[in-house]
Amino acid sequence: MDIEAWIWWLVAAAGLGIPLVLTAMPEFGMMAVGAMAAAIGAGFGLGLVAQVLIFVAVSVALIAVVRPIAARHRNQRPQLATGVEALKGRQALVLERVDARGGRIKLAGEIWSARALDEDQVFEPGRRVDVVEIDGATAIVM
Incomplete structure (x- = not known):
């Protein structure tokens, strides 16, 4: 029984979602989104190299963009003084x-x-x- 590549990418996305929930590290969620993007690429018939490149590109882009924004928000003082x-x-x-x-x-x-x-x-x-x-x-x- 041969399982198609897009199913493996969905399994990988779900697998990356588990440590996201357990550790609350958003990087796992960003890599899970990268795996979902690779699953979409696989669904369109792209080769394994293209799928891996999509996974890496989306994951790195999300980590590079979202992580600094989240860090800025975490370091801001609360607007409401109590x-x-x-x-x-x-x-x-x-x-x-x-x-x-x-x-x-x-x-x-x-x-x-x-x-x-x-x-x-x-x-x-x-x-x-x-x-x-x-x-x-x-x-x-x-």
């Missing part, structure tokens, strides 16, 4: 005098302990301040 990061840069209302030693502010609807960024700065109650950092449970303001 938690303490979301409080940086917000304005707060001084409730109790804030200086380098401490004080109280109202930030995002909650009362926070705060201290001034600059040791010489003093903020009186009622004044608006900008949060530049969060140090534990203390907002650093200016």
